[in-house]
Amino acid sequence: MTTLKPAQRNKDPILAVLRTVLPSTGTVLETNSGDGTHAAHFAAALAPLVWRPSDIDPRAIECLAAITGDNLMAPIRLDVTAAEWPIDHADAIVSANMIHIAPWAACEGLLSGAARILPPDGVLFLYGPYFIDDRPTAPSNHAFDANLKQRNPEWGIRDLAAIDDAAESRGLERTDLIDMPANNYSVVYRKRS
Numbered sequence: 001m002t003t004l005k006p007a008q009r010n011k012d013p014i015l016a017v018l019r020t021v022l023p024s025t026g027t028v029l030e031t032n033s034g035d036g037t038h039a040a041h042f043a044a045a046l047a048p049l050v051w052r053p054s055d056i057d058p059r060a061i062e063c064l065a066a067i068t069g070d071n072l073m074a075p076i077r078l079d080v081t082a083a084e085w086p087i088d089h090a091d092a093i094v095s096a097n098m099i100h101i102a103p104w105a106a107c108e109g110l111l112s113g114a115a116r117i118l119p120p121d122g123v124l125f126l127y128g129p130y131f132i133d134d135r136p137t138a139p140s141n142h143a144f145d146a147n148l149k150q151r152n153p154e155w156g157i158r159d160l161a162a163i164d165d166a167a168e169s170r171g172l173e174r175t176d177l178i179d180m181p182a183n184n185y186s187v188v189y190r191k192r193s
Contacts, residue, residue, distance in 0.1 A: 009182070010127070010180070010181065010182070011038055011041045011042075013180055013181055014038070014096060014127055014180070014186065015041065015046075017125075017180075018042060018094065021125060021176065022125070023049070023091050023123070024048075025048055025049060026049060026090075026091030027051075027089070027090050027092075028042075028049050028050070028052065028090060028091065028092045028094055029052045029054060029090035030051060030052065030053050030093075030095070031054055031055075031078060031093065031098060031110060032054075032055055032095060032096070032097070032098040033053035033054055033060060033075065034055060034063075035063045036053060036060075036064045036066075036067040036075075038094075039051055039053040039064065039067060039072060040072065042094070043072040044069060044072075046071075047070065047071045049071065049092075050071045051071060051072050051073065052076065052087065052090065053067075053072070053073070053075045053076075054075055054078035055075065055077065056079050058077070060075075079109075080109040081105050081106055081109035082109070085117065087117060088116075088117055089117050090117050090118060090122070091118070091119060092118070092122060092123040092125065093110075093113075093117075093118065093123070094125045094127075095124070095125065095126050096126075097127060098110070098128070099128065099158055099163070100128055100129060100148060100156060100157045100158060101148065101155055102155065103155070107158060107163060111124070111163075111166050111167050111170050111172060111189075112170055114189070115172060118191040119191065120192070121191060121193065122190065123190055124189040124190075124191075125186065125187070125188055125189075126187040126189070127180065127184060127186050128157075128184055128185070129144065129184050130158060130159070130160040130163070130185050131157055131158070131159045131160065132160045132185075133159075140183060141183050144157065145157040160187065163187070167189050171191060171192050172190065173189060173190055173192055174187060174188065175189065
């Protein structure tokens, strides 16, 4: 039996949510695009949206550059913690499985960048595991969090309330929280006018 990579397993459930929250046209910036599994799948399914993949890792940029599609742009190197990004506008931002495998500064940088480049009502879509006060957390997520922190003390599953507070201070408001397979969530923020 073949084991699918997480991006292969979760691409269709994420796509179903993206169809309901993204604008019908414009540019979508995808952060931490990795090998491009999501970028290729989402761009093909969501035309005429234009998909702009990005990553901080030069090896990922090489992989992404090999992926083509009519509405799939060339990748950009993006450090979300940078004060300035190499893109000054996106109608939406998609970030899957990043903020728990990065320092908290990456989450803050992503939120700050979204506040800078999104138009009013622009969407910031996050996908991954989160700790949520009023919802039970699966034992597997507690184990995953411990594993992440063992690998790097600055990593770990984030408390959604902390993300909400950081987003709110940057003019972003959470508008949706959607249960997803494998103890994950889709979280949607919109930039206030």
